[in-house]
Amino acid sequence: MTSWDSLPMELRFMIFDYLAASGPGHLSTCAAVCKKWQEIIEPRMFRQLKLRSTRIEGLGTMITDRTRPLVQYIWLHVELPQYTCLICNRRESQSAWIRNNRLIRGALLKLFAVLSTWDSTAGGLTLELSVNSPSDTQHYFKNYCFGDGRHEARNWGGSDHGWNNGTRTRSPRSSAIGRLFEPIDLISRQRMLRVDAVTRLVIRRHLRRRLPGSSLRTLLDKLPRLECLLFEPWREWVPSLQSLLDRGEGD
Numbered sequence: 001m002t003s004w005d006s007l008p009m010e011l012r013f014m015i016f017d018y019l020a021a022s023g024p025g026h027l028s029t030c031a032a033v034c035k036k037w038q039e040i041i042e043p044r045m046f047r048q049l050k051l052r053s054t055r056i057e058g059l060g061t062m063i064t065d066r067t068r069p070l071v072q073y074i075w076l077h078v079e080l081p082q083y084t085c086l087i088c089n090r091r092e093s094q095s096a097w098i099r100n101n102r103l104i105r106g107a108l109l110k111l112f113a114v115l116s117t118w119d120s121t122a123g124g125l126t127l128e129l130s131v132n133s134p135s136d137t138q139h140y141f142k143n144y145c146f147g148d149g150r151h152e153a154r155n156w157g158g159s160d161h162g163w164n165n166g167t168r169t170r171s172p173r174s175s176a177i178g179r180l181f182e183p184i185d186l187i188s189r190q191r192m193l194r195v196d197a198v199t200r201l202v203i204r205r206h207l208r209r210r211l212p213g214s215s216l217r218t219l220l221d222k223l224p225r226l227e228c229l230l231f232e233p234w235r236e237w238v239p240s241l242q243s244l245l246d247r248g249e250g251d
Contacts (some may be wrong), residue, residue, distance in 0.1 A: 017044070023045060036153070046070035053107035056075075058075040060114050068118060071127045078107045080133040088139035089176040101185045104131055109190055112222060114191035124199030127223075131206050136180060140172035144180075174237070180208040181234065186215035192222050199225055205232040 048065050051059060051074055063071060080100050087093075094099065108129075118125070122166075137144045140161045162170040201223060203211060211233065220226065236242040 038075075042056040042067060045071050048073040048075070049076045050077065051111070053103070053110075056107060056110040056114065059111075060117075069121050069123075071125065072123060072182045073128070073132070074111075074115075075128040076107065076111055078104050078129075078131045080131065081135055082135040084135075085139065088179070089134065089173050091175050091178045092182050097182055100182070103192075104184055105186055105188050108186065108219075109188070109192055109214050110196050112193045115195040115197055118195075118197040120199075124225075124227065125197045126200040126202060127198045128202035128204070130204070132206075136208070140176045141180065143168070172186050177237075179212055181237075183210045183212050184215050186218040192218065194222050194224060198223050200230070201226055201229045203232065204230070205234065208234065210234070212248070 044061070047058075047070060049071060055078065056076075081104060083087055104221075115125075115127075132144075142161070162168055162172055201219065209233075216231075220229075
């Protein structure tokens, strides 16, 4: 009978990679088997963390002084409240916009408070930010791709919201599109703490919400060791406003 120690190291890594793809719970269970497994598994467990805004408080206890150097990438996702068909074709109300921006700011304030206690490492740390509501893919934008490309099954049938059996038959209203692209306001009376550990900031196109220059500056001002910014903004609807942004004159 073949024992674990007799397996080639390449095969062991393949097994651990398979377990990692099956879900983080499988790897964490294996890491508790013995110290040898822990040394192999923990770098895979902590290399890249996807963090929901509701779990930020647990980051400080989950990451210890021993595992902190293993963390290379943190993806913070802020999930906004769902909305119904009664308002899916309208822009956000003022109260909803204020509430959502409060959630986004609060998540960043909490995360930066935790990361401000982290020492910088030679390899640096990448921070990715994303925001959306689960409802964004349930109404007019059933083809809204979000995340790493692996998406849950969706209901493409029916003939509502301009879709007919998986095919878009009419464009959504401009107000429905505007709901996805509401601006993010990070200006706050609460002080965002400085983070020296982050060296790379990633804001991909799956963040539909607009990040104005004032909000982007708020982030950059608190990341003094930033070496790389990957920013994929969407073009403005109004050509004249896009021209201002292209010339560096807009917000």
